[in-house]
Amino acid sequence: MTYELKEYPDRELMMMDLADLIASELRRALSQDDRASLAVPGGSTPGPIFDTLSAVHLDWDRVDVMLTDERWVPEDSDRSNTRLLKTRLFRDRAEAAHLVPLYGDTKTPEESLDRLSEGVEAALPLSVVLLGMGTDMHTASLFPGADRLDEALSARAPALVAMRADGAPEPRVTLSARVLNDAMSKHLVITGAAKREALERAAKTKDAHAAPVRSVLKDIVVHWAE
Ligand SMILES: O=C(O)[C@H](O)[C@@H](O)[C@H](O)[C@H](O)COP(=O)(O)O
Numbered sequence: 001m002t003y004e005l006k007e008y009p010d011r012e013l014m015m016m017d018l019a020d021l022i023a024s025e026l027r028r029a030l031s032q033d034d035r036a037s038l039a040v041p042g043g044s045t046p047g048p049i050f051d052t053l054s055a056v057h058l059d060w061d062r063v064d065v066m067l068t069d070e071r072w073v074p075e076d077s078d079r080s081n082t083r084l085l086k087t088r089l090f091r092d093r094a095e096a097a098h099l100v101p102l103y104g105d106t107k108t109p110e111e112s113l114d115r116l117s118e119g120v121e122a123a124l125p126l127s128v129v130l131l132g133m134g135t136d137m138h139t140a141s142l143f144p145g146a147d148r149l150d151e152a153l154s155a156r157a158p159a160l161v162a163m164r165a166d167g168a169p170e171p172r173v174t175l176s177a178r179v180l181n182d183a184m185s186k187h188l189v190i191t192g193a194a195k196r197e198a199l200e201r202a203a204k205t206k207d208a209h210a211a212p213v214r215s216v217l218k219d220i221v222v223h224w225a226e
Contacts (some may be wrong), residue, residue: 003203003217008225011191012048018189018223019052022128025185029127030059037064037123039175041132041140042081045189050088060093064123066100068131069141069174072109079170102173109162109173116173117160124159126183133213135194136167137202141174142212143167152176153208153215177215186220196224
């Protein structure tokens, strides 16, 4: 595994540094192309990164932003990653960015998948991807034992895959490993001893099905703070 580990003295500093780093990578992408794209995780970790990022000077109206994965819950649910994105990132200067939706108001993700996939594909390849990880070694919604994990990890995977897993309380949609790995720049943000230990375990595991985060650990920078 070729991941680079960057350790920070504390979480606050890490979140601010990461926001600056993402902003400078987006600026570089915008200097080379008309548009740039950013994929970010939901969950409880990235909120402070979004807070800083939302205030940075950037041609946000030329940036497409999407989630790495979404939980199939309505947007007014506390568990909605879209809601997190809208309240923490899409404000201040970043309000001008274009949201690529990963949720549609249908009963199942499958009913919205074609439409959502079109939007995602139009914004590829990703300029920058930021990923999160769980202690069960999932990243995005690539969960160990998930029903469509094979498809999502395959070299010819579609951009977006609907996913159900014992470790996830609701159905999900997730970017596939192929799309995540095609990004120009990849980052993983983790905090605490348990996630660091899980990352080290994943790197040693041969089987990406047991440790799906392994599938994105090549050419990635892992950012860690206690
Ligand atoms: O919707 C989600 O759950 C995420 O996108 C997921 O992949 C997340 O990044 C990890 O589960 C870590 O979550 P925490 O940051 O809450 O630990």
